[in-house]
Amino acid sequence: MFNVEEILERTKDFLFANVPGVIGAILVLIIGFKLSKWIVRAIENSMNKYNKDATLNSFIKALSRFSLKFAVVIFAANVLGIGIDTFLVILGAAGLAIGLALKDNLSNLASGVIILLFRPFNIGDFIEAGGYSGTVKEIQLMHTKLNTPDNKVVVIPNGALVNEKIINFSVEKTRRVDFKFSVGYGADIKKVKEILNSIVDNHPLVLKDPKPFIRLFESGEGAITFTVRVWGEAANYWTIYYDLQEEVRLKFDENNINLPFPQMGVHLINKNGG
Template identity: 45%
Template sequence: MDWINLVVEMAMPVVLAIVTLLVGLAVIKVLVNIISKQIYKSKLDESLKPFIMSVISIGLKLLLVVSVVGILGIPTASFVAILGSFGLALGLAFQGSLSNLAGGVLLLTMRPFKVGDYIEGAGYSGTVKAIQILYTELVTPDNKMIYVPNGNMSNSGIVNYSVHDTRRVDFTFGVGYEADNQHVLDTLKQIVLKHPKVLLDPEPFVRLSGHGDSAVEYTVRAWTKADDYWDVHFDLLEEVKTTFDKESISIPYPQMAIHTVND
């Protein structure tokens, strides 16, 4: 019966470790939910909240693994040393992931953008939904989710369209050479100034800016609130076309003059 006692003695730590693991995972899930609710209710920056929750979840699970290893009778110090060596080897194998981790820390430290900002970076654009440990989540205007590695994001140029309250809408319109210059300028100024979402300070800019091959070019620059940018952009485009037609101001097609010489 000694072998039965031996099996029981060996099985007990294994069973206890399994129970501890299962109960521990359940407890961690509950704790993470409770902490998550408190963090998301707090006044912490929205960009930090997902990152902090990821770190807490991973940290608690690592502690649970160390506890389970201790229950199995494996010396904790030795396990930590082995875990460190394994982590080093794993780090060398997954240098990209470590780069993403460092990129996430850099983004949260330098804070070139925050949750809710509309940005361009690493070849993608969208509204920032969350900054995770390894990835930044972007939501595109057509509601697609993009997961951009933090390493790529932190090492690329980032354009943040949400930093300032106002933005400038820029246009270049081509007009036929036969059109009266002052008439065109007055018409464009009237179109811009009558739009209710165009700001008068800074004053809108309307000037002749170039002589093209087929058209005289006019530059229009108008300031508006950042939230109204696309409304102003499309409204002015439509209004210019409509008004030019009414005022008989032509928008010419590209033209090429060909001269033939008869021998």
């Protein structure tokens, strides 16, 4: 077991005995981190100018930042009088705790490479993964950032993304919008279908091909249900969904189409069993 007090005492003695080296290492860290930040910005500007692949650019930017900062730390350790071999020995001496921490980080790093190679999603795609939905903003070495529709930033480890189901809503240019509309048993079925067809045909964002599908789905308990399936551009999905919901309700009201509502039948039985 490590003696914490002894380690702290030795560290203090080492620092006091190497004051010039400590000052030099601090200067290296300050200047090195600022210089690495400038280099990363230059790399980012160059990639944005010559390479339009936002996903690859994001990953290379994160890799460059990590590599440069790690190099600065190694150089500062050398200035402090700690050689690379000694530095690695110190890392190894930290034991199981660091090993377990690195295990997860290495898994996330490997998963980041897999995401880059197989591209289940790209920067700007709207995805559902890890229990969250949002637009992909950044793909880093260890994690991916999503921006949710209500403008929250969600950070998901890359390992979790690779090992779980990912739904990408942006791969295909078109999406199908599904509806179920219920009416009361007193409604005229032909009139209902006529209204639904009219609404769908007149909506400017609903595609004519594939052809819209409108059929009676079921005669259920207390209601007759119609299925409506239409296609539109993926970017227009929610506009179509809310427009049709509103227009159908308004047209049903205008044409006195009865809507279903919960009902309860009550039977009265007199004492003679009648």
